[in-house]
Amino acid sequence: MAFLQACCTLVVNVLCLPLHLIQAAGLYEIYKRVFPMCLYRCSLLYNKKMYDKKKELFRNLSEFNKPGGPLTILEIGCGTGTNFEFYPPGCKVICTDPNPHFQKYLEKNMGENNQLSYEKFVVSSGEDMRSVESESVDVVVCTLVLCTVNNIPETLREVRRILRPGGAFFFMEHVVADPSTWSYFFQHVLQPFWYYFGDGCEVIRETWKYLEAAGFSELKLRHIEAPLVFLIKPHIVGYMPLERLWLPHRMKSCLMKLCRLLCLMLTLPLYLMEITGLFGMYKRLFPLLAYNITFSYNDKMHETKRDLFRNVGKFANSDGALCLLEVGCGSGANFKFYPCGCTVVCTDPNPHFEKYLRMSMDANTHLTYGTFLVVSGEDMAEVEDESVDVVVCTLVLCSVANVQRVLREVRRILRTGGAFYFLEHVVSDPSTCTYFLQHVFEPLWYYLGDGCMTTRATWKDLEAAGFSELHLKHVEAPEVTRMIRPHIMGYSIK
Template structure:
């Protein structure tokens, strides 16, 4: 958190001291009687702005019907019933909310939506729904609720418990913005005030992480920018993917000849051709990424030993596209699993006489046993983690060969934001790209592996690479310190 953010957060905390005091003495509970009226009015405007997104979200609810029976929906934190109009006709709806004062507005919504059958309204929190039996509902709905529960993991455990096997959780939640945005700044600054006006609502939660860790057998999630006030503009919701899956199937069919070549071993011939393609593509990529690469590698020399020497290991060196960005005099050891790169690697070595070159080792990033423990100062990995078989093992190997205090530099294309067309096309063309890119996978969330790799420090940022192919435009870059 920046000093400016900390300062302004402190100022807002001081301004809301009266609310802190009201809460401490129990008088804030009076607001809980007023809050349902506020939500009822706000929900009308929210539904107008989010109408299309809600229609899309709940479009597949009817698919969870069993043997033609009506779908049983449990809505956690139902509020004033703002979602009822989007449920398919005939559904049985069970409502829960910890605030009993919503009942008046909930009754209004029930009367306006007589295409549904309503069971009971249960006053309980999402963390403790003991009055709902295990495996008793087909669908659980949770919209604008996980922002205010006390314990998200416990709420999701309860959702798991009450859902039948094969049932679905439908969600739409506002979440923390990207850390590089002003929205993120103001979310943190205004959080203390927003918490009270929103009856416990927190705008800085990374709710998608809890959903990813909740143990659902299948998670379809996308990030969207809602047409709302900036502080709650970033949302996540359930992803509806049937069009994407249909096109993926079509692309898989087109790739059948390549799959057959792979199965018969003939695809191995392409590995001889791939270095030629990579060598020529590298010139264009380096031109477009020149400024970013210079920025990435500008402080590599800071990791030299006290005697001024610097030993650098490049994993998946390819044709040596990074050599011109390395500091004068450092010793470079190269590894790549494809021996056919050596001809082009030698050409790059001849063109970059400012470096000293060690051996070229033909090995994968997952198994670098020929490189001794803590024997290098810097490890470099660019456009490599997209095609290795096991990212976690590569990062373990990188940490093993790095000396304590050494750095791991990376520049990798990654999966795009799930609300974008880039994300859509990445998944559609993934099967074809895999073969053309010699095992390259464009849908990896590599930053998560780096965050979990156990480095002492991680300096990472997401960027949009300039003028490169749409499929590989989203990148991450930075370095980690052991």
């Protein structure tokens, strides 16, 4: 079946070659002018068939109204405004869509739904809604849009940014079918054509996985079979509330600044030790502490690490050999997850790790070890350009002086087609107590963790690093201390 699917998909791709050329030549923009008219007619039919589903989905919108004001709804990819009739009377609506040619049909639906108050129409993509203020809306609505955006995680992060604490994100999206069905077969075969017909629409996305990893306080999601054409029959519907602030925003901000100032005062002796050079003694002790802490972290993160590194072997070079370089290897806690027979090159700026690193090497004889290089991640000049297949970095980007320089070095030493694997703790969502604690105690944590920073949004550096592919997800690490519970994991391909 897989072979037949691949052959049929190839045939459809060949048939779509004129469309590929039209897009490459920039002529596809003509269709973007026509698409709103086509969608307007299709939306009438879709609304008729999905009327009961939409009515059920939006029936509790008013529950998320903030006290003392109208319900504010922002709709991403509003299109022709087919959801307006389901919104409660009196609410305020902000519309966004990357295609400005929808405005004519949007205004028609606005006129037919004058029970609502329309604030503005913003021409923007879901990934970049900077013209909308943070924490400014009660509800974000997204129907049949996540199938077309370029980056679902980035869109969901924008949703979280503009939602006020206690607000909610409502969605209705078509998704990929079960692999055992003929719908799955035809979705993959006809995807190349559907992409152009639907102005970038993809019918093979597992959108629910991105929603599960988005970090909302709750996810209410159902898989349904919509009474539609088989290609878009599988749907998900539901909503995700955003956690309420445990303190009012202004009070939390003032309290956080005050507590951080107190923590800074308590760390003054450590700061003086650092500028006088006495803190170097702690760098000798730190490897012993890290070695012992590593055992506990590895036990708690065993399944996560095993899942992360399970496909490392596929990046072996053409002769089957795999050369892996680990940045900031520490005591070698990752060695047991690497595939048998690969060659491991270790780097760390702290030479006092070598004793514990050798112990891990002796315990993992299934690997071949190269030289231990005492270098920082920002300057690995001793490693040749495009000389390694895989670079690994776990709990390191939190402590380097310059994340972007490290990533440039990673790209330099990786061969084309190689991969960069990462597992890093990151800053929490601003609405959480964890975010408060991370900012308050970071000055002390910095010294205890030998330069570790708990408030870095490392995923932004990875997104801007220029890799050809980025596979990233946000996870909550089980049972580890709250300060480093929010994690990102995944890999980038050069």
